[in-house]
Every structure is written in structure tokens, then in C-alpha cells.
Amino acid sequence: MRTQQKRWRRFGIAAAVTAVVAMVAVAPNAAAAPNTPVTSHNHSATAGNTTAHTPRSLTSLATIPLRSSADFTYLIAYSFGNRVAPGQDTTRTVGAPGPVNEALADTVAEVRGHRDIPVYAQTEIADVLAAKYHMRNVIAIGPEKNHDGTLIYLSTDGVAAKVAAMRAATESTDVAGVIAFQDHLWRATYTSIANGINAFAPAGIAMPSTYDPQSGQQWTRSALAYLPTDYLGRAALVPRLLR
Structure with a gap:
């Protein structure tokens, strides 16, 4: 299984690079001006925001930006999978x-330490922070609801957009730390950046990387199931980061 996962990762990286090149080729407006600061449609560039509004190139996107946990003014925690009880209506x-x-x-608890900085966490993580750590200053990001009461689950982009809107008043001075599953970390960090957030992964902190084969979300049960979706998401994100 590990050999298959390694082979798929190599294939996935090659496929992602091919997709990125193709997307840049057909999106001249995104690639023509790589020195243009990245801004989301809801936020303007500010001098203090050195990641969300810093010029970047394709080669600069090969790595995840890192920063010391001591610099973070708040954390964003993106969930990954869940457990569904028999008969549960998700x-x-x-x-x-x-x-x-x-x-x-x-x-999250490791990165936050004894600092009382806000944590914006999806519900599945926020519930654990409350029950296990009795952590205060946690803002739960849950699904939205349709008129009939059914849930609208947020994408990574949807979560980032919500957090960006809530932090709009302090955007110019904020430094956000991103917590996410290891194979999701690149996309979680750069999706945050694409939404105007000055986001970094915490330096020196290992992210969870073991898949849950019993996850209620089938695409999060293994690398083979998850990585194709993630690589497509990365490719779609690149034009937003280069414009």
C-alpha cells in the first residue's frame, strides 16, 4: 500500500504540474503579470501583509510558507473527514x-501553547478543543443551512472566505497560522492566502498525516482516494495566486 501511495503521489505531482502549466497557458491574464500583488475580491493590498499581497511565481509556490508560532495573531484549523454513526443523517x-x-x-493546542490568541476552527475541531482542552476564544466555523434545515458544508475556500471576512478589520497586522492535515496543508495555506489572509504553516510543527479508513467522507480515507481531488484543487488555485 505504501508503495502504491508513493507511486500515486509521484503521478499526482506530475499531473498537477501539467495541469498548472495548461491552466496558466489558457489564462494569460493570470500569468501575464506575476509581479502583481495578490488580492482577494473582498480585500485591498496593505503594506503590512507580506504574504497575501506579495508577488509570487510558479517556482515560489513549490513550498509552503512557514513562520514561527510565536508570530501568529490567530490560528485557522481546517477539518479533515469525520466519523458518521449508523443511521446518522449527515x-x-x-x-x-x-x-x-x-x-x-x-x-492546535501545541501551536497555541499558553497564548490566548483566537482560534477559528471548523466544528469537528472546535468540538474537541472545547471538550478536551476547555479552550476559550475558539470561534467554530460550521456548515450553513438551507431553508429546509439541511446543511451546506463549506469547502476549504468557503472557510477561508469566512475567516477573512471576520478578520477584515485587523487584516493589515494579522499573521495567521494554518493547521491542516499534512496532504491538505499546501492547499489550506494557499487558499487562505488567496482570500487575502497573511497565512503561514507553523515552522517545526508536524501535522497529522495518518488517514482514517473509517472516515465518513470517502475521499478522506486514504491518499489514493484524496490526492486526486487535492491536486485538482491546487491547480485551480494557482491562477488566483499569480494574478
């Missing part, structure tokens, strides 16, 4: 956190 109720989100909550 169109109306959120699944239980499961082992991956529990590990992500542990990582």
Missing part, C-alpha cells in the same frame, strides 16, 4: 470529529 447533523480531527485539535 444532511442535517455534522459527524463526530474522528481521530484525524482529534489529532488536528492536539496540533
Whole structure:
């Protein structure tokens, strides 16, 4: 299985690079001006925002930006999978956190330490932070609801956009630390940046990387199931980062 995962990762990286090149080729407005600061449609560039509004190139996107945890003014924690009880209607109720989100909550606690900085966490992580750590100053980011009460689950981009809107008043001085599953970390960090957030992964902190084969979300059960979706998401994100 590990050999298959390694082969798929190599294939996925090659496929992602090919997709990125193709997308840049057909999106001249995004690639023609790589020195233009990145801004989201809701936010203007500010001098203090050195990541979300810093010029970048394709080669600069090969690595995830890192920063010391001591610099963060708040954290964003992106969930990964869940556990669904037999008979549970996930169109109306959120699944239980499961082992991956529990590990992500542990990582939040490690990065935050004894500092009382805000944590914007998806519900599956926020629930663990409350139950296990009794952590204060946690803002839960949950699904939205349709008129009939069914849930609208947020994408990574949807979560980032919500956090960006809530932090708009302090955007110019904020430094956000991103907590996410290892294979999701690149996309989580750069999606945050694409939404105008000055975002970094915490330097020297290992992110959870073990998949949950019993996850209620099938695409998060293994690298083979997850990586194709993630690589496509990365490719789609690149033009937003280069414009």
C-alpha cells in the first residue's frame, strides 16, 4: 500500500504540474503579470501583509510558507473527514470529529501553547478543543443551512472566505497560522492566502498525516482516494495566486 501511495503521489505531482502549466497557458491574464500583488475580491493590498499581497511565481509556490508560532495573531484549523454513526443523517447533523480531527485539535493546542490568541476552527475541531482542552476564544466555523434545515458544508475556500471576512478589520497586522492535515496543508495555506489572509504553516510543527479508513467522507480515507481531488484543487488555485 505504501508503495502504491508513493507511486500515486509521484503521478499526482506530475499531473498537477501539467495541469498548472495548461491552466496558466489558457489564462494569460493570470500569468501575464506575476509581479502583481495578490488580492482577494473582498480585500485591498496593505503594506503590512507580506504574504497575501506579495508577488509570487510558479517556482515560489513549490513550498509552503512557514513562520514561527510565536508570530501568529490567530490560528485557522481546517477539518479533515469525520466519523458518521449508523443511521446518522449527515444532511442535517455534522459527524463526530474522528481521530484525524482529534489529532488536528492536539496540533492546535501545541501551536497555541499558553497564548490566548483566537482560534477559528471548523466544528469537528472546535468540538474537541472545547471538550478536551476547555479552550476559550475558539470561534467554530460550521456548515450553513438551507431553508429546509439541511446543511451546506463549506469547502476549504468557503472557510477561508469566512475567516477573512471576520478578520477584515485587523487584516493589515494579522499573521495567521494554518493547521491542516499534512496532504491538505499546501492547499489550506494557499487558499487562505488567496482570500487575502497573511497565512503561514507553523515552522517545526508536524501535522497529522495518518488517514482514517473509517472516515465518513470517502475521499478522506486514504491518499489514493484524496490526492486526486487535492491536486485538482491546487491547480485551480494557482491562477488566483499569480494574478
